[in-house]
Amino acid sequence: MGHFKDIWGFLRTRKKWWLIPIITVLLLLSLIIVLSQGSALAPFIYAIF
Amino acid sequence: MGISAFYHDSAACLVHNGRIVAAAQEERFTRKKHDHRFPENAIAYCLEEGDITAEDLSYVSFYDKPFLKFERLLETYLTFAPSGLNSYLKAMPLWLKEKLWMGDLIKKNLPGYKCDISYPEHHQSHAASAFFPSPFEEAAIITMDGVGEWTTASWGIGSANRIDLHSELHFPHSLGLLYTAFTYYTGFKVNNGEYKVMGLAPYGKPKYVQTIFDNLIDLREDGSFRLDMSYFNYCQGLTMTSDKFHKLFGGPPRKPESNINQREMDLAASVQAVTEEIMLRTARHVRRETGHRNLCLAGGVALNCVANGKILRERIFDDIWIQPAAGDAGGSLGAALFIWYQILGNKRNVDGVNDLQRGSYLGPGWDDDEIESWLSTAGFPFRRMDETDLINTISDDITAGRVIGWFGGRMEFGPRALGNRSIIGDARSESMQSTINLKIKYRESFRPFAPTVLIEDVEEYFEIDRASPYMLLVAPVRKSHRRELSEEEEKLFGMEKLRIPRSDIPAITHVDYSSRLQTVSRKDNPRYHRLISNFKVKTGYGIVINTSFNVRGEPIVCTPEDAYLCFMRTEMDILALGNCLLKKDDQPPLEQEKEHSPEKRKSHKVKSKPKLRKFGLIMTGAFAALCVLLYLRNAILMPYAAGLSGFFLFSALLYPKLLWPIEKFWMKLASVMSYIMTRVLLTLVYFLAVVPTGLIMRLLLKKPLQLDFKREMKTYWVDVNPEGPCSRSEKQY
Numbered sequence: 021m022g023h024f025k026d027i028w029g030f031l032r033t034r035k036k037w038w039l040i041p042i043i044t045v046l047l048l049l050s051l052i053i054v055l056s057q058g059s060a061l062a063p064f065i066y067a068i069f
Numbered sequence: 070m071g072i073s074a075f076y077h078d079s080a081a082c083l084v085h086n087g088r089i090v091a092a093a094q095e096e097r098f099t100r101k102k103h104d105h106r107f108p109e110n111a112i113a114y115c116l117e118e119g120d121i122t123a124e125d126l127s128y129v130s131f132y133d134k135p136f137l138k139f140e141r142l143l144e145t146y147l148t149f150a151p152s153g154l155n156s157y158l159k160a161m162p163l164w165l166k167e168k169l170w171m172g173d174l175i176k177k178n179l180p181g182y183k184c185d186i187s188y189p190e191h192h193q194s195h196a197a198s199a200f201f202p203s204p205f206e207e208a209a210i211i212t213m214d215g216v217g218e219w220t221t222a223s224w225g226i227g228s229a230n231r232i233d234l235h236s237e238l239h240f241p242h243s244l245g246l247l248y249t250a251f252t253y254y255t256g257f258k259v260n261n262g263e264y265k266v267m268g269l270a271p272y273g274k275p276k277y278v279q280t281i282f283d284n285l286i287d288l289r290e291d292g293s294f295r296l297d298m299s300y301f302n303y304c305q306g307l308t309m310t311s312d313k314f315h316k317l318f319g320g321p322p323r324k325p326e327s328n329i330n331q332r333e334m335d336l337a338a339s340v341q342a343v344t345e346e347i348m349l350r351t352a353r354h355v356r357r358e359t360g361h362r363n364l365c366l367a368g369g370v371a372l373n374c375v376a377n378g379k380i381l382r383e384r385i386f387d388d389i390w391i392q393p394a395a396g397d398a399g400g401s402l403g404a405a406l407f408i409w410y411q412i413l414g415n416k417r418n419v420d421g422v423n424d425l426q427r428g429s430y431l432g433p434g435w436d437d438d439e440i441e442s443w444l445s446t447a448g449f450p451f452r453r454m455d456e457t458d459l460i461n462t463i464s465d466d467i468t469a470g471r472v473i474g475w476f477g478g479r480m481e482f483g484p485r486a487l488g489n490r491s492i493i494g495d496a497r498s499e500s501m502q503s504t505i506n507l508k509i510k511y512r513e514s515f516r517p518f519a520p521t522v523l524i525e526d527v528e529e530y531f532e533i534d535r536a537s538p539y540m541l542l543v544a545p546v547r548k549s550h551r552r553e554l555s556e557e558e559e560k561l562f563g564m565e566k567l568r569i570p571r572s573d574i575p576a577i578t579h580v581d582y583s584s585r586l587q588t589v590s591r592k593d594n595p596r597y598h599r600l601i602s603n604f605k606v607k608t609g610y611g612i613v614i615n616t617s618f619n620v621r622g623e624p625i626v627c628t629p630e631d632a633y634l635c636f637m638r639t640e641m642d643i644l645a646l647g648n649c650l651l652k653k654d655d656q657p658p659l660e661q662e663k664e665h666s667p668e669k670r671k672s673h674k675v676k677s678k679p680k681l682r683k684f685g686l687i688m689t690g691a692f693a694a695l696c697v698l699l700y701l702r703n704a705i706l707m708p709y710a711a712g713l714s715g716f717f718l719f720s721a722l723l724y725p726k727l728l729w730p731i732e733k734f735w736m737k738l739a740s741v742m743s744y745i746m747t748r749v750l751l752t753l754v755y756f757l758a759v760v761p762t763g764l765i766m767r768l769l770l771k772k773p774l775q776l777d778f779k780r781e782m783k784t785y786w787v788d789v790n791p792e793g794p795c796s797r798s799e800k801q802y
Contacts, residue, residue: 059739
């Protein structure tokens with residue numbers, strides 16, 4: 021959770037509002053990649069797409 | 070603990086009570102040159118050297134601000150979209166997997182470390198690495214490199230235990246990247262071949278300087294500049310230069326490993342001249358603005374020792390101190406010292422003469438007993454001697470024209486070998502340069518060698534009035550040692566110059582009579598100093614060739630085993646491992662290539678039983694879930710899923726080893742699917758989010774990157790915001 025707070029703090033401090041949509045999508049993608057990397061579940065997760 | 074990683078040359082550094090205990094680059098352990106991966110081996114070494122565990126660390130500091138770097142990357146894509154997809158697809162997977170989760174990654178690799186992590190700004194880390202270990206109480210600081218977060222160059226002041234950066238230049242306008250663009254264009258490897266360009270420059274004529282100033286760059290009197298980005302491709306592509314650049318300089322880039330022609334030499338001479346001009350103008354400006362008489366330098370560009378030597382000879386500053394690990398590896402040292410001095414406010418004691426870098430001998434070392442034990446176990450013939458006998462024997466060998474592998478003490482931190490991991494030879498020999506280049510280093514014959522000279526003799530050989538302990542200054546060979554060239558010899562140009570001896574120390578005299586010298590003092594390296602002193606007694610010359618102990622494409626050796634393998638794979642004659650002497654003729658041939666790459670070793674590891682069991686249970690659960698899903702849909706495949714679930718459960722509980730080939734195949738499949746899916750999803754994000762946002766921003770005239778030349782602006786230096794990123798070391802932005 022702290023990580024997402026940091027990213028929000030970054031967007032707010034730097035006032036980079038136009039990055040919000042891109043960063044949100046990339047973070048979701050990042051979560052998928054991080055959670056599935058090195059895991060035997062990865063082929064099941066990717067099969068959903 | 071300071072850590073640098075994920076661009077090139079990752080490294081770690083441990084500081085205890087202000088003393089640099091250990092520092093090392095990851096490449097030395099993994100044997101992968103410029104290894105940029107997280108420096109887990111370097112960290113483990115630093116902890117071992119400090120005799121502590123991660124739990125004992127009080128502070129951990131990462132050398133830059135990942136979120137700001139990510140911002141720069143995204144805004145660059147927004148500026149250039151839709152071109153830039155390839156660069157985006159190459160960069161993003163690593164960001165999403167690791168770089169965006171830096172805090173977690175560091176804590177995962179430092180089990181037990183519970184405190185916060187600091188993130189100084191990239192050029193703050195460089196500046197800290199330049200000023201804090203320097204001998205100066207006060208000094209001006211200049212940092213220049215490719216790029217950090219947004220900054221590509223900065224200057225400021227260091228005073229007592231503080232550094233304050235005043236001004237900076239921003240991406241994409243970068244002296245480091247300009248030099249790298251020419252490195253790429255002249256056919257050398259980016260982030261690796263810059264030294265070769267510097268070494269090639271004296272063979273050429275700077276005939277493209279005006280073309281560069283007229284077209285590529287708008288340079289101001291104060292050293293600030295902007296580049297015309299239409300000539301470059303590094304923002305949006307996977308190459309450094311654009312077609313417009315190629316048209317301007319009359320052709321495509323030289324193909325790597327193809328012949329080097331006069332054109333490449335002239336291009337190298339030209340970009341070197343431009344670099345020197347920018348550095349000199351910046352140095353003069355910083356001297357005027359700060360009023361300080363001493364200068365500290367860091368950042369990759371500070372490894373351009375030819376330009377450093379010019380700054381020194383122009384007498385812009387009274388004295389200069391350059392961080393020996395001036396590139397990104399040194400950022401780890403800067404990040405650690407930044408915490409100790411700037412954040413914690415500890416007192417800094419300097420005497421104006423001696424620096425705090427400890428000769429840069431900050432890496433792992435092996436004592437004679439350890440070396441002897443390893444050699445005995447391995448069964449390699451050697452003779453253990455006392456140091457006096459060894460030095461006497463080795464200096465005889467140098468005199469006889471033999472090439473020596475000289476290994477001892479702690480490994481150097483930074484790209485230069487300074488007498489602990491060196492190959493040495495006779496500087497008086499006319500054939501030594503080509504012998505070492507072609508038979509030992511297996512590198513281009515034009516590349517010059519550096520000398521190590523006794524500190525007390527430096528003015529005898531070179532036009533320089535001070536020490537150069539880290540091989541970061543270039544100075545001319547003194548006229549009294551030069552050889553007069555005949556009229557015919559004077560007319561030679563390009564590589565033809567190489568064959569003509571130019572002094573009585575030809576092996577270290579470059580074609581323009583320059584030399585990148587290292588001075589050695591008894592205090593910094595007594596063993597090496599004794600060796601050269603002994604050689605001087607026999608020959609009258611207190612100077613030897615010193616080149617790094619490695620072959621082309623490999624990092625400098627770290628362990629006695631690395632040194633032995635390098636010795637055996639080349640035509641080196643003698644190896645001194647500490648006080649153990651090995652002769653090539655006595656050694657058995659290397660029967661098979663020793664696997665000393667940790668990665669190779671890893672690939673042979675068979676997964677342990679618990680891991681295979683865990684894999685089996687996960688698969689049991691996954692197929693069971695699939696089975697339920699198929700049952701609900703009345704699918705005919707349901708019994709197969711149930712069968713597989715049962716098989717995995719049975720195997721996991723009773724015979725996990727049975728799962729080994731399946732696990733191997735399955736994980737390979739996972740990694741292939743991950744590779745493909747990540748790129749497919751990233752491409753979708755690019756066209757659905759990045760491109761539209763970029764186009765909208767362009768319609769609204771929003772420009773994240775300042776690309777245009779602004780003739781009306783007096784300077785391109787930008788004031789550092791006192792409340793900006795440099796003031797938030799606890800944040801990743």
